[in-house]
Amino acid sequence: MWIKASGRAAMLGLKKKILEQLRGAVEQAQREGALPPGSLPDVEVERPQNPGHGDLATSLPLRAARAFRVSPMAIAEAIASRLPALEELEPVTVAPPGFINFTLRTRWLQEQVHHILSQGEAYGDLELGAGQRVLVEFVSVNPTGPVHVGHVRGAVLGSTLARVLEAAGYRVTREYYVNDSGSQMEVFYRSVWIRYQQVLGRDVEMPPGGYMGTYVVDLAREIHGERGDHFLRLDETEAIREIGEVALERMVQAIREDLGLIGVDFHVWFRERDLYQDSAYQKAMSMIRNGGYVAEREGARWFVSTALGEDKDNVLVRSSGAPTYFASDIAYHYDKFLTRRFERAINIWGADHQGHVSRVKAAVVALGVDPRLLDVIIVQMVTLKRGGEVVRASKRTGELVTLRELVEEVGRDACRYFFSARSADAQMEFDLDLAKRESQENPVYYIQYAHARIAGILRNAREKGLQSEEGDVSLLNTGEEMDLIRKLVLLPELVETVSATLEPHHLAYYALEVATAFHWFYDHCRVIGEDPADQDLVRARLKLVEACRIVLARTLHLMGMTAPQRM
């Protein structure tokens, strides 16, 4: 019955139930005069880091001591003695200086194996998001060059987050914002045009600040290979426009393919130009103008962000008449919230965009949207290392380590693992040698190896014609088995935590913990034994192993990694 009440995630349901009972016990104690009247601090149930303190604990008595003017231990006793017994839990205990500890019953933990098996690949799914529509916008690299290592971090973070939010019950749209207009694109188009002419033997110079990367030369050669000298026959303005179009589409296509190499894909490739064609730009501008946030001065049009608490105003339209990218961004957010009516939006930006966060939020306010609906995650820089040496990227020449090169060198899974294992707001080092080394010092293989080992056991069982349907989970009672189950039941909470904090790096640590618990189990508990008398235990352990496989595979898939059948 409690399983039904708690829905898909039994563990989460249990936590909620304990919270309610704690509140009830306090009220009862107050009615009975064991505790003084007064309101409670926030009641929380947390996971003690020391296993000796049980599976769950609350520090409520410590928090309430001041308000109640009663010693924490006395409060703990008063509450604990009034908590109704739960079939999921051992009797609660009180521990100094004032904790109440809860320990899961063996019987309940054993049943969780069935719970996981019944959920299958959906284990970990929640209804937290209640179908809310969320836009996750990430990568959005300017289509002036290929994706390089600096962008990969945001790509991995965004796609992992999107997967987790989906698991948590949100309706997620993954979107790439293509900056296909603006002055940088003009420079790019001109760069391609110059290279194209050079391919045809014309003596022309690259413009100052032009895109010097060799990929531009390659691009020009490709275009020449397909279109010949077609563009030379046009007048220059027209030539730049036309060849620019071709180059743009090719770059977008290349970016799409490169991101595909690490399992990153998008529902929508949103074109900046559409903001102007669909009049989102005009609507957004008139909206903030009507709000009194626009001023004309020094020949330009400004967004008066100081009126919204910003340090300074920002230009919307240059004196040349060209809108800034900031103006596009306002129109883009108008489109996100007011045209497409997303209920929530998450932007993932690089550290170099950090200064834009507050002004975009100000703009959102000016559009009449609650800024809390917009989360901006800033991912810090990546330092690339090779055997302790920093690999310097030269932006001048455009010679950066590209995503493609990275994947070719270290592989997709290692790449995703290392980028998703770090919290976004810490700068990180990516050691190519470590990521690529397929040895025991690489956590990627440690985790995948656990999955492959399980797959091996299940294969073995199948070959021997062993069935687990009749397995009796109550036979699972060694320390290794219980520790493993204790890890497995955490997945739904993990999905909850990640979607609440928007910090997917917890997944990597969890995967490592599950793998550790499994390897430990594997070394101590043989699943398929020789002794025919032990067939009951074999069937029970097959169930546990399959549950573990489900959890590992799900966690790996949430991280966008593969779960290999053999290694």
Added chain:
RNA sequence: GUCCCUGUAGCUCAACCGGACAGAGCACCUGCCUUCUAAGCAGGUGGCUGCGGGUUCGAGUCCCGCCAGGGACGCCA
């Protein structure tokens, strides 16, 4: 100069809303393969959480001040 992020074991990083002895991986030392994969397991060494104050029953976590590293402060994106 102003704003943002970071500073935790030799290295790379965790630590959920402030909680119980600060945890992993790698590196280093010692053991374990006639049994489902040793890409594994067990044990050991390793810490003034950058420094100094403060708040709190309790601080790696919150506040103030320093120091150090990175980023941002354009009519660039």
